[in-house]
Amino acid sequence: xxxxxxxxxxxxxxxxxxxxxxxxxxxxxxxxxxxxxxxxxxxxxxxxxxxxxxxxxxxxxxxxxxxxxxxxxxxxxxxxxxxxxxxxxxxxxxxxxxxxxxxxxxxxxxx
Amino acid sequence: xxxxxxxxxxxxxxxxxxxxxxxxxxxxxxxxxxxxxxxxxxxxxxxxxxxxxxxxxxxxxxxxxxxxxxxxxxxxxxxxxxxxxxxxxxxxxxxxxxxxxxxxxxxxxxxxxx
Numbered sequence: 001x002x003x004x005x006x007x008x009x010x011x012x013x014x015x016x017x018x019x020x021x022x023x024x025x026x027x028x029x030x031x032x033x034x035x036x037x038x039x040x041x042x043x044x045x046x047x048x049x050x051x052x053x054x055x056x057x058x059x060x061x062x063x064x065x066x067x068x069x070x071x072x073x074x075x076x077x078x079x080x081x082x083x084x085x086x087x088x089x090x091x092x093x094x095x096x097x098x099x100x101x102x103x104x105x106x107x108x109x110x111x
Numbered sequence: 112x113x114x115x116x117x118x119x120x121x122x123x124x125x126x127x128x129x130x131x132x133x134x135x136x137x138x139x140x141x142x143x144x145x146x147x148x149x150x151x152x153x154x155x156x157x158x159x160x161x162x163x164x165x166x167x168x169x170x171x172x173x174x175x176x177x178x179x180x181x182x183x184x185x186x187x188x189x190x191x192x193x194x195x196x197x198x199x200x201x202x203x204x205x206x207x208x209x210x211x212x213x214x215x216x217x218x219x220x221x222x223x224x225x
Contacts, residue, residue, distance in 0.1 A: 031211050042115070042202055042216035043154070050211060088153050096167050097206070098144065099214060101153030 006089060006102040014110055019076045021105040023089035024069075030092045032065055033099065034074050037086045046074075046087075079109045113137070115217035117203050123223045124193060131189045132220045136205030143186050144204040144214060145178055147171065154202055160186060161208060190222075198224045 007022045031050045035043040049056045049065045056063045062075040086106050090099040116135045136143050141162050146154035158168045162183040180186040200221050204214040
């Protein structure tokens with residue numbers, strides 16, 4: 001498998017807390033993207049960070065990228081029960097921008 | 112924007128049968144991707160099209176798999192002589208061409224091989 005690793009594999013927190021997920025990847029990237037997947041559904045794009053960017057924000061999401069360590073992190077602040085889902089990072093490589101996904105983090109936000 | 116639609120949502124078939132899935136991308140998107148996802152794993156790339164041209168195929172796509180996008184709009188993925196190991200969620204995504212374009216996913220077709 002060419003998939004990178006995500007850490008932790010599962011995370012359970014209380015509503016209102018922050019959630020941090022980490023991702024390591026293996027190749028030189030064009031960009032790195034984060035997706036959310038609710039059970040039994042397709043993936044929803046959350047945020048894209050280019051290889052020359054170090055940090056990006058979107059609403060309650062903050063993504064960092066460290067190309068020297070080939071790693072990225074996703075922070076969700078003030079989590080809500082609706083944030084319960086699996087979260088995947090994906091490397092974008094090649095001319096066609098195919099995605100190579102990590103193994104995902106299952107986040108559960110409890111009331 | 113009606114999103115990416117996939118049909119059927121679920122398919123149950125006996126080993127050895129052929130199955131075909133359809134994907135309708137977002138209308139203005141010229142790139143279309145197929146991925147396969149097994150339980151507890153991230154999706155794995157299978158193939159992608161730019162307009163009607165199939166530009167890349169993964170080595171996961173054995174000879175039993177074929178994908179088409181005849182007019183650069185909808186796409187089909189066919190699996191011939193299905194095997195137990197083909198049981199998975201098959202996801203379709205579309206995007207605009209270009210360096211930093213997000214992919215928009217359908218809800219997938221879940222294939223179960225009896």
